[in-house]
Structure formats: structure tokens, C-alpha cells
Amino acid sequence: MENQQPTIKDIxxxxxxxxxxxxxxxxxxxxxxxxNLDLISAAIETLSYKPxxxxxxxxxxxxxIKIGLVLPQVxxxxxxxxxxxxxxxQAHLSPFGVELITEFSYSYDLDEQLKSINQVLKMNxxxxxxxxxxxxxxxxxxxCIPKEVPYATVIDDMPGSRRLFHIGPDDFAIGNLAARLTExxxxxxxxxxxxxxxNSLIETQQRISGFVxxxxxxxxxLNILQIIPIPGKTEKCMYQNIYITxxxxxxxxxxxxxxxxTNGLTQWCADAVVESGLVGKVKVIGHEYxxxxxxxxxxxxxxxxxxxxxxxxxxxxxNLLYEYIIGDQRSxxxxxxxxxxxxxxxxxxxxxxxGNSQYGYC
Amino acid sequence: MENQQPTIKDIxxxxxxxxxxxxxxxxxxxxxxxxNLDLISAAIETLSYKPxxxxxxxxxxxxxIKIGLVLPQVxxxxxxxxxxxxxxxQAHLSPFGVELITEFSYSYDLDEQLKSINQVLKMNxxxxxxxxxxxxxxxxxxxCIPKEVPYATVIDDMPGSRRLFHIGPDDFAIGNLAARLTExxxxxxxxxxxxxxxNSLIETQQRISGFVxxxxxxxxxLNILQIIPIPGKTEKCMYQNIYITxxxxxxxxxxxxxxxxTNGLTQWCADAVVESGLVGKVKVIGHEYxxxxxxxxxxxxxxxxxxxxxxxxxxxxxNLLYEYIIGDQRSxxxxxxxxxxxxxxxxxxxxxxxGNSQYGYC
DNA sequence: CTGAAAGCGCTTACAG
DNA sequence: CTGAAAGCGCTTACAG
Numbered sequence: 001m002e003n004q005q006p007t008i009k010d011i012x013x014x015x016x017x018x019x020x021x022x023x024x025x026x027x028x029x030x031x032x033x034x035x036n037l038d039l040i041s042a043a044i045e046t047l048s049y050k051p052x053x054x055x056x057x058x059x060x061x062x063x064x065i066k067i068g069l070v071l072p073q074v075x076x077x078x079x080x081x082x083x084x085x086x087x088x089x090q091a092h093l094s095p096f097g098v099e100l101i102t103e104f105s106y107s108y109d110l111d112e113q114l115k116s117i118n119q120v121l122k123m124n125x126x127x128x129x130x131x132x133x134x135x136x137x138x139x140x141x142x143x144c145i146p147k148e149v150p151y152a153t154v155i156d157d158m159p160g161s162r163r164l165f166h167i168g169p170d171d172f173a174i175g176n177l178a179a180r181l182t183e184x185x186x187x188x189x190x191x192x193x194x195x196x197x198x199n200s201l202i203e204t205q206q207r208i209s210g211f212v213x214x215x216x217x218x219x220x221x222l223n224i225l226q227i228i229p230i231p232g233k234t235e236k237c238m239y240q241n242i243y244i245t246x247x248x249x250x251x252x253x254x255x256x257x258x259x260x261x262t263n264g265l266t267q268w269c270a271d272a273v274v275e276s277g278l279v280g281k282v283k284v285i286g287h288e289y290x291x292x293x294x295x296x297x298x299x300x301x302x303x304x305x306x307x308x309x310x311x312x313x314x315x316x317x318x319n320l321l322y323e324y325i326i327g328d329q330r331s332x333x334x335x336x337x338x339x340x341x342x343x344x345x346x347x348x349x350x351x352x353x354x355g356n357s358q359y360g361y362c
Numbered sequence: 363m364e365n366q367q368p369t370i371k372d373i374x375x376x377x378x379x380x381x382x383x384x385x386x387x388x389x390x391x392x393x394x395x396x397x398n399l400d401l402i403s404a405a406i407e408t409l410s411y412k413p414x415x416x417x418x419x420x421x422x423x424x425x426x427i428k429i430g431l432v433l434p435q436v437x438x439x440x441x442x443x444x445x446x447x448x449x450x451x452q453a454h455l456s457p458f459g460v461e462l463i464t465e466f467s468y469s470y471d472l473d474e475q476l477k478s479i480n481q482v483l484k485m486n487x488x489x490x491x492x493x494x495x496x497x498x499x500x501x502x503x504x505x506c507i508p509k510e511v512p513y514a515t516v517i518d519d520m521p522g523s524r525r526l527f528h529i530g531p532d533d534f535a536i537g538n539l540a541a542r543l544t545e546x547x548x549x550x551x552x553x554x555x556x557x558x559x560x561n562s563l564i565e566t567q568q569r570i571s572g573f574v575x576x577x578x579x580x581x582x583x584l585n586i587l588q589i590i591p592i593p594g595k596t597e598k599c600m601y602q603n604i605y606i607t608x609x610x611x612x613x614x615x616x617x618x619x620x621x622x623x624t625n626g627l628t629q630w631c632a633d634a635v636v637e638s639g640l641v642g643k644v645k646v647i648g649h650e651y652x653x654x655x656x657x658x659x660x661x662x663x664x665x666x667x668x669x670x671x672x673x674x675x676x677x678x679x680x681n682l683l684y685e686y687i688i689g690d691q692r693s694x695x696x697x698x699x700x701x702x703x704x705x706x707x708x709x710x711x712x713x714x715x716x717g718n719s720q721y722g723y724c
Numbered sequence: 725c726t727g728a729a730a731g732c733g734c735t736t737a738c739a740g
Numbered sequence: 741c742t743g744a745a746a747g748c749g750c751t752t753a754c755a756g
Binding site: 052053054055057058095096169170173176177179180184185187188214337338339340341342344345346347349350351352 | 414415416417419420457458531532535538539541542546547549550576699700701702703704706707708709711712713714
Binding site for chain 1: 741742743744747748749750
């Protein structure tokens with residue numbers, strides 16, 4: 001009926017060789033005479049042959065592909081959600097013989113992460129996906145990972161490193177957006193404090209500068225009172241510190257109208273607002289989907305968050321890295337901007353999050 | 363190494379039959395003796411066997427599966443975008459031997475759509491996906507499509523019909539959201555006119571009642587001046603009617619602060635605002651991603667839209683219907699609420715639309 | 725009602 | 741440097 005896709009047989013016939021030889025040039029492994037190479041290449045070209053991925057997957061099921069994942073387990077909602085993306089990817093790719101090997105680290109500590117990387121490398125992974133923790137870490141990480149092992153970064157980038165690609169939000173644009181949301185919820189005008197965990201990360205800095213420059217550029221009726229870095233490497237530490245700091249800000253007066261929290265710790269800042277009985281008076285704008293988000297939006301303790309769908313990012317990263325490893329040479333965009341959603345009280349019921357994505361991953 | 367997934371061979375061996383017989387019960391086709399049926403079912407159970415989809419796809423490539431699509435081509439941005447979702451699905455499924463057959467109708471006219479349905483049925487499709495045009499059409503459509511052909515609805519539903527499942531937004535919730543967005547952009551308060559194309563659709567009515575009830579329930583500072591149905595079945599008609607109506611509203615005074623447009627014709631309402639030199643003064647809140655949306659958001663002619671990602675909806679619908687047809691009995695949720703995004707000036711750069719989804723479909 | 729055999733398109737030893 | 745053959749897990753006629 002329709003003209004069938006050409007198969008490896010077709011091009012073998014056309015080039016007058018065996019399919020084994022065609023396979024050799026397809027994977028440029030083994031030696032092939034120049035003459036045959038040319039013949040085969042020409043045939044591939046003229047028939048515009050594309051290897052059938054299904055057949056490939058079925059046939060090479062024995063030779064497992066392993067992809068390593070190095071995941072912090074710190075902000076538990078945020079990273080916990082990611083695990084669901086990883087599981088979805090596992091389910092999607094296991095019929096292709098892909099095995100995912102995950103290592104966790106329990107603090108935002110570079111040494112711990114390097115240990116995880118080495119652990120994963122011991123398992124002879126064919127590729128690696130990670131979220132870098134510090135901006136200076138490019139060289140260290142590059143030295144740690146052998147050149148033969150391609151790796152990708154998700155959420156935070158490591159520019160200047162050998163990473164194959166990066167998936168993550170446009171943090172400057174996100175900062176712009178946060179400023180607008182703050183402005184909308186504070187109208188006619190507002191005094192804002194920015195609380196900044198992971199303050200040393202370049203991504204955090206970009207969000208802040210996006211926020212600040214949006215305010216200036218569009219002369220939003222926002223007055224940025226302070227930008228306060230929140231220290232802490234472990235989960236508990238960070239929760240406590242942001243909560244205490246928010247409480248202090250509230251007590252110090254200054255006619256505070258809003259907090260902007262630069263990452264997923266938003267909920268713990270909102271706790272301070274609730275504790276102070278200022279829900280509705282002091283708005284909280286922040287990031288990510290956390291367990292209490294629905295109820296906090298409902299009560300007004302949080303006005304809006306920007307949601308970067310981290311589970312989806314990992315899901316895509318794993319799929320892309322797999323395609324790269326099996327040699328799908330589709331030109332790879334090396335910096336993929338992830339989609340971010342605004343979540344407010346009125347749409348949280350139909351924003352798909354990591355735990356709600358029965359059909360979220362196609 | 364790891365315990366391999368059981369194959370059809372394993373369960374044949376365990377039940378003491380041939381793989382052909384196992385295959386028969388897997389697809390409950392052909393007659394199998396009660397004894398063997400029980401034996402095989404037990405084996406499947408105890409080994410918790412899952413057929414390998416890859417192998418299945420490879421082996422059954424000859425027997426093409428055809429899925430029919432019945433698509434209006436009216437609001438061209440909206441429906442044009444959908445075609446990209448269809449193409450993505452085609453690319454994704456063609457290695458599985460799936461062929462998509464698309465028929466277009468060029469007006470919102472039931473008779474024309476029925477013709478398209480019949481056209482597609484003539485091609486012996488194994489399933490069908492459509493967007494119903496009128497609420498009364500359940501019976502007519504049900505009579506038109508043979509019982510053996512499963513079909514699904516996307517975007518608009520046809521409750522009470524035989525459709526297998528529906529994917530679409532929660533229109534009442536969307537109306538709620540639209541009210542909130544209007545309120546945010548009109549603060550401190552605003553006079554709103556609702557313009558309603560496709561007014562007879564139950565989905566449109568739900569958006570409107572969502573909007574109205576949100577205003578009442580939360581006592582939003584919005585005053586709904588009028589709700590005006592916009593007639594028109596063809597593209598040109600609708601564009602002209604909404605533009606003219608919007609112009610009239612503006613001229614009639616009433617201190618208009620905002621339009622809420624209940625569907626993807628938002629852009630043509632904004633044209634009237636631009637024409638009247640009232641950009642910034644009269645806000646427009648609406649729906650969908652259309653070609654001029656980026657520039658209109660930038661200039662302020664449109665303040666915000668709610669984007670239901672129609673291409674993604676079709677992409678998912680096609681995949682789900684395919685899985686159903688090949689007998690993937692995963693329990694099928696028959697009413698899938700699609701994710702909707704808020705798009706405003708500050709986030710349009712990183713919202714993935716149909717035409718921007720290189721990595722949007724996993 | 726049941727089974728042996730060929731085949732889907734590719735990969736992988738193995739023998740030359 | 742090259743090819744014949746077996747195999748991945750399932751489906752599909754075909755013969756009993």
C-alpha cells in the first residue's frame with residue numbers, strides 16, 4: 001500500500017553486501033573496506049534509511065544500558081517528586097532494556113555528591129544525570145567522570161563543563177515572573193522581603209536579579225526592603241532557618257506586604273506568616289509544588305508559586321540521554337528551557353504535578 | 363543478573379502448552395479449552411507476566427492499526443496547532459505500525475462533521491478521535507459510528523454517548539480562574555463584558571458560570587455588565603462578529619474595564635481594543651495560544667490567557683486510544699482533566715506551545 | 725481446540 | 741575485512 005520504510009535488508013541488497021556489514025557502518029564498529037563503506041553510505045542516503053528503533057531495542061535487549069542518577073534528598077517534597085519522574089522514565093524505558101541506577105545524597109554537600117557519582121560510576125553506567133550543587137564544581141565533576149561517560153545536568157547547570165546538555169528553567173525570566181506575580185497580589189503597592197536559600201547558586205542569583213530588574217524596568221509599585229540569604233545544607237537546617245528569619249522580618253515591622261522566596265522552601269516561610277496571624281496581610285510568593293501547597297493556597301497563606309515540574313525535567317533528561325547513548329543522532333539542543341507553570345488557588349486542581357501525572361508523561 | 367522478565371515462552375512452559383495457545387488467551391481470540399485457559403491464566407498470574415510491547419509492535423507491524431481523526435479547521439491558530447500534536451503522535455507511533463487518517467471540516471457544522479466521520483470510517487479505522495460540535499449530537503454520532511469502533515472525545519465532551527474516554531479541561535474551574543485573572547488585572551475593581559463565541563456549547567456555558575459564580579462567591583470587585591453570545595460557524599464570520607461586537611461595547615461606554623472572551627478568539631477582541639486606542643485601559647482576558655499572542659501580551663492588548671494545550675490533548679488521546687486498541691488493559695480513566703497554563707507577558711517565553719514543543723512531547 | 729514454523733528488523737557472536 | 745546463522749519476544753497463517 002504505502003511504500004514501506006526501507007530496512008537494513010534493502011540497503012544491504014542495494015549495496016551488494018550482507019546486513020552484517022551494513023550494521024558495521026551503522027555503528028561504525030569493526031573495519032569496513034572503503035569501497036563498501038561508500039556503497040553503503042550511498043544506499044543509506046538514497047533510500048534515506050532510518051534504523052527501526054523497535055527492532056533495535058528488541059534485538060539488543062541483552063546488552064543492558066545503564067543510566068546513573070545522582071539525586072540529593074534534601075527538600076523532601078521537591079526531590080521526592082523527582083523520584084516519580086524517574087520511576088515513570090524507568091517504566092517507559094525498561095522495555096528497551098534500560099536500567100536506572102540511583103544514588104542519593106542527604107545534604108547539599110559537594111563531597112557527598114562526589115561520593116554518589118563514584119558509586120554510580122562503579123556500576124559501569126553508560127551515562128549519568130545530576131543536579132550540580134555549586135558553581136565552582138565544573139572542574140571537579142569533570143575530573144570525576146570519565147570522558148567516555150556522557151552526562152547531563154538538570155535543574156541547575158554547570159556551564160563550562162563537559163555536560164552533554166542541560167534541562168532547566170530560565171531563572172532570570174522566572175525572577176521577572178515572580179516580580180509580576182508579587183505586584184499583582186500586592187496591588188496597589190507593596191513592601192517586599194526576598195528570602196534566598198541556596199543563595200550562592202548562580203540560579204538563585206539569576207532569579208533575584210530577574211526580580212529586581214523587572215521591578216526597576218517596569219517601575220512596578222514594589223519596594224524591595226531586603227534580600228536575605230538563608231543558610232543551611234541539610235533539610236532541617238533550611239526549614240528552621242527560613243522560618244525563623246521570616247518570623248524576625250515580620251516582627252521587625254517595616255510594613256511588610258510580601259515575601260518572595262527564591263525556591264521550594266516557600267511553605268516554611270508561609271508557616272511563619274500563619275504563626276503570626278498575618279495571612280492575607282502578608283503575601284507569600286515562591287516556588288514549587290509542596291505537600292501543603294493546596295491548603296496554603298486555599299487559605300491565602302501562599303498567593304502564588306512558580307512550578308518548574310522537576311519530575312518532568314528528569315523524565316525528559318533520562319529519555320534524551322538514552323537516545324543519545326543508543327546513537328540516535330538527532331541534533332541535540334544542549335540547553336533546554338523547561339516549561340514553568342504559575343500555580344494559584346484557582347488552578348491548582350488542574351496542574352499536573354509529579355504525583356498526579358498518570359497521563360502527565362504521555 | 364537481575365531476574366529477567368518472564369516471556370511468553372516461560373508461561374507456555376509452565377502451563378505445558380505452546381506459545382500459540384498462550385497468545386490466544388492473551389488476546390482471547392480463538393477457542394481454548396477450559397482446562398488450558400485456567401492453567402495459562404494461573405501461570406500468567408503467578409509469574410506476573412506482562413507482554414513485551416516492543417516485541418509485540420515489531421511482530422505485528424504488518425497488521426496496520428488505523429486511527430481516524432475528525433478535526434474542524436475553523437479557528438486556524440487553535441486547530442492548526444493541534445495538527446502538530448497529531449504529527450508528533452504519528453511520528454511516535456509509526457514505528458508501531460500506526461497510521462493516522464485525518465479528515466477536516468471547515469465550519470462548525472454538524473452535517474459537515476458527520477461527513478468527515480463517515481469518510482474516516484470508510485478507511486476501516488480501528489478507532490476514532492473527534493471533537494463534538496453540539497451538545498445534542500450524542501445520539502446522532504453514536505448512530506453514525508459502528509459499535510465495534512471505539513472512539514474518544516477531545517476538548518469538548520459528549521456525555522451520554524458511547525465515547526470510550528474524554529480528554530479536556532475542567533471548564534467550570536477554568537471560568538473560576540478567568541475570573542481571578544480578570545480581577546487581578548483590574549484591581550482595585552472593574553466592569554467586565556463577557557464575549558461568548560460557541561455560546562451554545564455546554565463547555566462555554568460552564569466557563570461562564572464558573573466565572574460568574576467565582577465573582578459572587580468570593581465577592582470579587584468585578585461587575586459583569588453583559589454576557590454577549592457571538593454567532594458564527596465559519597472562521598471569517600466569527601472573527602468579524604467578535605471584532606464588531608467588541609467595538610460596539612467600547613463605544614457604548616459604561617466605563618468598560620475588561621473583556622473576558624470565552625475561547626480562542628481573544629485576539630480579535632483585542633484588535634478592537636487596539637483599534638479604539640484603549641490598550642492598557644481596557645484589559646482583555648481570554649483563551650489559547652494564537653499567533654499574535656506574544657506581541658499582544660507585550661503591548662498589553664491582552665493581559666492574560668488560559669491555555670489548554672490542545673495539541674498535547676490530541677497527542678495523549680491518540681496514544682491512549684492506541685493502547686486501548688492493542689489491548690493494553692490498563693484501567694482507563696474515562697474523563698481526563700487536561701492541564702491548563704496561565705500565560706502572561708512574563709512567562710510566554712517559556713510556555714511550550716504546539717509549535718514549540720521539540721521536547722514537549724517527551 | 726492446538727502446535728510447529730516463519731517472520732517482524734535488527735544485533736551479536738562465530739567462522740572464515 | 742565479510743557473511744551465514746541464531747536470537748530478541750511476540751503474532752500470524754497454516755496444518756492438523
